[in-house]
Amino acid sequence: MHPTFSIVFFTTASGAGFALLLLIGVGVPLALLPDDAGFGAAALLVAAVLIAGGLVSSAFHLGRPERAWRAFSQWRSSWLSREGALSVLTFVPAVIFAFGWLAFGATGGFAGLCGFLAAAGAVASVYCTGMIYASLKPIRQWHNPWVVPNYFALGLMSGFLVLDLILRFWVVRPVGIGLLSLAAVLVAWWIKESYWRSIDAGTAASTVASATGLGRRGAVRMLERPHTEENYLLTEMGFRIARKHRRRLRNIARLAAFLVPVVAVLVALVWGGGAGRIAAAVAVLSAALGLVVERWLFFAEARHTVTLYYGADQV
Amino acid sequence: MTDLPASPPGRKQLGLVIDLDICVGCHACATACKEWNSGGHMAPLTDFHPYGGDPQGVWFNRIHSFEEGDGEGARTVHFPRSCLHCAEPACVTVCPTGASYKRAEDGIVLVNEAICIGCKLCSWACPYGAREFDADVGVMKKCTLCIDRIYNDNLAVEERLPACVMVCPTHARHFGDLGDPNSAVSEMVARRGGLDLMPELGYRPVNKYLPPRLDRMAPAPGPAEPPAAPDPAEGNRLLRWIDRLLSR
Numbered sequence: 001m002h003p004t005f006s007i008v009f010f011t012t013a014s015g016a017g018f019a020l021l022l023l024i025g026v027g028v029p030l031a032l033l034p035d036d037a038g039f040g041a042a043a044l045l046v047a048a049v050l051i052a053g054g055l056v057s058s059a060f061h062l063g064r065p066e067r068a069w070r071a072f073s074q075w076r077s078s079w080l081s082r083e084g085a086l087s088v089l090t091f092v093p094a095v096i097f098a099f100g101w102l103a104f105g106a107t108g109g110f111a112g113l114c115g116f117l118a119a120a121g122a123v124a125s126v127y128c129t130g131m132i133y134a135s136l137k138p139i140r141q142w143h144n145p146w147v148v149p150n151y152f153a154l155g156l157m158s159g160f161l162v163l164d165l166i167l168r169f170w171v172v173r174p175v176g177i178g179l180l181s182l183a184a185v186l187v188a189w190w191i192k193e194s195y196w197r198s199i200d201a202g203t204a205a206s207t208v209a210s211a212t213g214l215g216r217r218g219a220v221r222m223l224e225r226p227h228t229e230e231n232y233l234l235t236e237m238g239f240r241i242a243r244k245h246r247r248r249l250r251n252i253a254r255l256a257a258f259l260v261p262v263v264a265v266l267v268a269l270v271w272g273g274g275a276g277r278i279a280a281a282v283a284v285l286s287a288a289l290g291l292v293v294e295r296w297l298f299f300a301e302a303r304h305t306v307t308l309y310y311g312a313d314q315v
Numbered sequence: 316m317t318d319l320p321a322s323p324p325g326r327k328q329l330g331l332v333i334d335l336d337i338c339v340g341c342h343a344c345a346t347a348c349k350e351w352n353s354g355g356h357m358a359p360l361t362d363f364h365p366y367g368g369d370p371q372g373v374w375f376n377r378i379h380s381f382e383e384g385d386g387e388g389a390r391t392v393h394f395p396r397s398c399l400h401c402a403e404p405a406c407v408t409v410c411p412t413g414a415s416y417k418r419a420e421d422g423i424v425l426v427n428e429a430i431c432i433g434c435k436l437c438s439w440a441c442p443y444g445a446r447e448f449d450a451d452v453g454v455m456k457k458c459t460l461c462i463d464r465i466y467n468d469n470l471a472v473e474e475r476l477p478a479c480v481m482v483c484p485t486h487a488r489h490f491g492d493l494g495d496p497n498s499a500v501s502e503m504v505a506r507r508g509g510l511d512l513m514p515e516l517g518y519r520p521v522n523k524y525l526p527p528r529l530d531r532m533a534p535a536p537g538p539a540e541p542p543a544a545p546d547p548a549e550g551n552r553l554l555r556w557i558d559r560l561l562s563r
Contacts, residue, residue, distance in 0.1 A: 001439070063433020063453030070430050071411035077318050080436055081411035137405065137516050138442035205515040206442070208381075212394055213335070213510035213524045217384030223391060226345070226377035229369055233444045236435065305513065306444030309379050309396060 001139065002239040003299035010058035011129055012158070012291045014087065015151060017050025018122035019159020021094060025119030028101065029112030032176075037102050039170045044098045046162060055087055079135055083128035090121030126155050133298075140204040140315055141302040146195035150298075154257075154291060157181075157188035161261060161287050164268070165280040173272030181283075182265045189258040192294065196250065199301065204315045211308040222311045237304035241297075249297050257290025320419035322402060328422035328494030329460055330400050330521035331480065332503055336528050338487040340380055340393030344479035348376040348397075348458075351478035356463045357428065361451040373447045375458040376479055383527070392527055395488070397479070398445035398458035399512065399520030400424050406437035406446060415455075422494065422521060423462055428454045442513050443520075465490075493521050 024043050027033035059065045072088070074081040093114040100111025107115070130148035137143050160181040167174045208222070209215035241249075264283035268276040303315040322328070352375060353360045362372035376397040383392050400417075404424050407415045414431035417424045426437075426446075431454040438446040438455060446457045461477035464470060474481060480490045491500030500523075503509070509523035 061434065063435075063448065063450070063455075064431065067412070067430065067432045070413070070432055071434070074411050074413050077408040078411045078436075080409060080434065084411060132409075132436070135405075135409070136440055138440065206513050210513050210515060211442075212379075212381055212392070213512055213526055214381060214383045214392055214394075216526060216529060217388055217390065219385065220381055220383050222379065223382045224380040226342075226379050226396075227374075229371055231371055231377075232373070232438070232447045232450075236438065236448070237444065304439070304444075305442040305516075309394075309444060 001299045001302040001304060002236050003296045004061050006057045006060040008292055008295045008299070010054040010061075011151070012054075012154075012288070012295050013050045013057070014054030015126060015129070015155030015291075016158035016162055016288075017047045017052075017054065018087075018090075018126050019155040019157075020047040020050065020162050021090070021159075022119040022122040022156075023159055023163050025094070025097060025115040025117075025122065028107050029115045031107070033167070034170055035101075035105075035107055036170055037105070039166065040098070040101050042169070043163065043166050044094075044102075046166060048094075050162075051087065051090075055084075079128050079131040083125060083132060086121055086125045086128055090118055090125055093117035093121065123152075126151055138206075138305040139302045140202065141199045141298075144195065144198055146191065146198050149191050150195050153184070153188040153191045154294070157184040157261075158284075158287055158291060160184040161265070161280070161284050164265065165277070165284050168268070168272075168277045168280050173269075173276060175269065178265060178269040182262065182269070185258055185261050185265065185287075189254075189262075192253075192258070204305070206305045206308065207314050208308045208312070211305060221313075222309075225310060233306050234310065237306045238310060239300060240303075241300040246297070246301060249293055249300075253290050253294040253297060255290070256286045257294050260286040260290070319403070319407060319417055322422070322494075324494075325496075326422070326494050327420065327492050328400070328402065328521045329465070329491070330422070330493045330500075330523070331397070331460075331477065332489040332491070332493075332500045332509060332523050332525065333395055334487040334489070334507075334525040335392050335394060336487075336525060337485045338378075338393040338395060339485055340378055340391075341484065342378050343482045343484060344395055344488060345374060345376040345378050347478040347482035349374055351461060351464065352459070355461070356459045357426070357456050359449075359452070360456065361449050363451070373449050373456050375445075375447075375456070377444075390527060395479075396443065396445075397522075398424060398460075399443055399518070399522040400458075400460060402519035402521060403517060405440040405518065409436045409440045411436070423460045424457070425459060425462070426455050426457055428452070428456075431455055442516050442518065460490075493523065 059068045062068060071081055072085045075085050097111055097114040097118050100106040130151035133142040134147040164177050164181045167177055209220045212220060214220045261283040264279045268279035305315055349360055360373040364370050379394045379396055381392050381394055382389055400422055404417055407417050412430050412432055414427045415437050433453040435448055446455050449456045465475050476490050480488045489500050492498045493501055504523045507525040509525050511520050
């Protein structure tokens with residue numbers, strides 16, 4: 001599948017933003033995070049920018065962006081519509097929570113409830129993002145039980161890393177969040193490796209024989225394409241990545257998204273203060289780069305059944 | 316809503332039956348489709364650089380060629396590919412705007428271009444590559460089963476067929492109601508063992524493909540047969556006649 005940059009950016013940015021919203025929406029009403037208006041304003045602003053930036057970016061992927069509002073209508077059947085509707089709806093409790101907290105200092109009662117509702121909306125939105133891909137049966141690498149856990153784990157990991165960085169401007173050495181960030185990165189790494197193992201192991205039930213209904217005489221192979229030049233199907237669904245590049249890119253993702261953040265978070269846990277802030281910033285930047293590579297690969301490694309009609313034996 | 320219409324058994328399901336045994340791969344169906352639909356319901360079927368070095372464009376029908384088997388038993392099979400108007404079309408249910416829909420009255424899957432946002436998700440959800448994005452107009456395009464021919468009162472009755480079916484010089488393409496088990500197309504499918512493409516995905520395509528007949532298969536290459544023993548009946552007219560009788 002062709003990795004469109006607007007979608008790579010949308011899924012990584014909104015994943016981090018929703019996870020940050022989840023952590024604040026739960027952590028502040030339960031008094032697990034500091035009740036400080038400056039911290040609140042910074043954290044909520046970063047979350048809003050990540051979510052809204054992602055949503056705006058996703059609209060650039062559309063052929064007719066001016067009609068994007070229509071995408072909120074088909075929530076009964078479409079995961080994409082559910083994602084769009086829930087992402088926007090989540091802003092309602094999030095704004096009430098932010099207003100209650102920052103303007104009136106209220107983190108319990110109705111404001112706290114809105115924090116929980118915003119957190120629930122964030123979780124539901126990320127679930128819908130994962131399901132958009134996991135529900136597509138023609139793409140084996142997406143129609144896979146590890147896809148939704150991947151979106152959750154990678155989002156949560158990036159949310160924790162961003163929260164850890166922001167928190168360090170108010171708390172010298174936030175040990176609890178640091179340890180949780182470390183755990184989140186390790187869990188996300190394990191889930192990503194499990195996903196890669198899973199897609200490497202299996203093959204799709206669909207083959208060129210089932211795609212054409214042929215095979216009673218023996219093996220089926222393509223003789224001639226319908227057209228000599230590219231078409232939409234080949235550029236959008238026929239995107240391929242060389243095996244050696246795939247391996248190298250996976251290693252880059254491992255290094256940047258997981259290994260460097262693990263080391264940086266450990267450094268930040270030990271030192272705190274200015275050095276801790278620098279280490280946490282390194283973790284965030286490295287993870288951002290690593291997750292963009294990881295998300296790019298998520299598309300590039302996905303192979304659509306339509307390629308069976310264009311010379312692929314299996315997908 | 317992009318929910319699917321209820322489809323009780325016997326509900327009309329218009330579609331195509333494509334005979335892979337006799338398709339000669341002439342691409343006339345693809346060309347006729349392009350010609351009609353360039354001015355039809357989903358028009359235009361945009362072309363990019365049509366006279367340049369890298370021509371590309373939107374087509375609803377594409378003819379692939381495959382080889383099946385090896386050696387003398389092998390054969391070439393030409394394979395026209397277009398929308399199968401599935402009974403369970405995920406391209407419809409994934410649509411976030413309601414632009415993609417399946418008609419309750421005849422099962423045809425269509426796109427309402429006026430509300431399509433061009434998110435391309437329907438083309439990802441289609442296993443068969445039936446949908447092609449028109450980058451010029453910014454919306455998705457697909458086969459309409461020539462909805463503007465089959466119900467067109469301005470055409471002679473015998474021309475109220477999809478353009479691809481009308482033009483096929485070998486009668487490899489047939490159009491009819493596959494929801495009716497007694498229709499000519501349904502009987503043809505039953506007689507010839509018509510197949511669904513990628514049945515494992517559960518889209519339940521309406522269009523059916525008739526596989527190449529096996530009795531036209533050349534004998535598999537094997538060890539040469541030993542020369543036949545002299546026939547004892549040779550020379551005797553009566554025994555020859557009995558032999559012919561018994562050989563029937």
